[in-house]
Amino acid sequence: MAAMDWTNVAVASITVAGTLGGGIVTQVFAIRSKRIDAKAQRDNRAEELRELARKESTDEKRSVYASLNTAAHSCRTAIRHHLDEKCGGRPADLAKFEAAREALRDSYSRAQMVVSDRALDFASEVNRCLDIGHRAALEIDENDSVAVAALYHYVDVSLGSAVRLLRRAIREDLGIAPDADTDLDGRLAELRLVRHAFVGRTPAAIEQAAQPGGEVVSS
Template sequence: MEIGSMVIAVVGVAGTLGATLLTQRGAARAKRREIELVHGHDAVRENLLLRRSCYVGLNRDARQFTTALNRHLHAMRERGVEEADRTALDAAKDAFRDQYSEAQMIAPGPVLAPTTLVHHALSDVYGQVKRLERGEPAPGESMEAAAEAQQGIWGSLRVMRAAMRADLGVPDGG
């Protein structure tokens, strides 16, 4: 009987230790899954914040570049362009270019497509303005055509902004 009692005792101790180890392994596995889930949510949140920051800057700089083109056209018509005008226009262009470059790396296709249209529209008007400023307009280019093209950018900006808001899950509203 002594051997039987010892076997029962050994089996009991082994079972208790085994159950403890299995419980610890299960808890560790659950904790790992929880950490992975939290990190997954953190990554999603970080990505959303990164896109939001990029979109805010891109929207701001596109609007400022559009406004700078308008001011430059007014200066050309009313008094002639001064160095400060050129500097302001180029600073707005450079700021937009930098934000657009960031968006090319971050924005998904449904946002990048209208953003690229805005980029091309701004670049086209900028080219017209600079050629007009130099007195070397391309065929069909005039102050009126450049001003009309500049005003047309506002519609493209609305489309771009709507795509950004949709990507961020912001309800439609402007």
């Protein structure tokens, strides 16, 4: 009888231990599962934040590039209009002329903080070219036909080419591949040569630097 009691106690103990052990194991697995889920959620959130940061960076770059492209085009147009007014004997709108240059300065300053080094090489050169055109238009003697002709050539051909080159460099930096026959680096070097030639105010040198085809970059 006593042996039977001890057997019952042993069986009961094993049953209780098994029940408690099973509960503990279940609880351990539940805690582990929650930790895994929590980590997965943190990882997903971190990836979402990284993706959001990448998107915001891309959106900002596109915004900066759009502003820079517009400002460069507007500055070149303002230089041309100012030259037309000055040489045409009409009152020049100096405030509008300066505003266009100031807008380019602001866009270029912003671009320096976000664009790639390669794109910045093009933006920097185009900015220099436009700055020279701006100063030349301010200082031009409208009675000096040679200087006027040289400046018109520089504005119409060289600055027009500069703006188009900047647009192509921007497109490349945004992942839009240029045409197979487009040598952006070579055209950047040509544009720099034209700028140096114009600073010397030698029309013949400008014409030679702009060859072949009479301009640095075709449209």
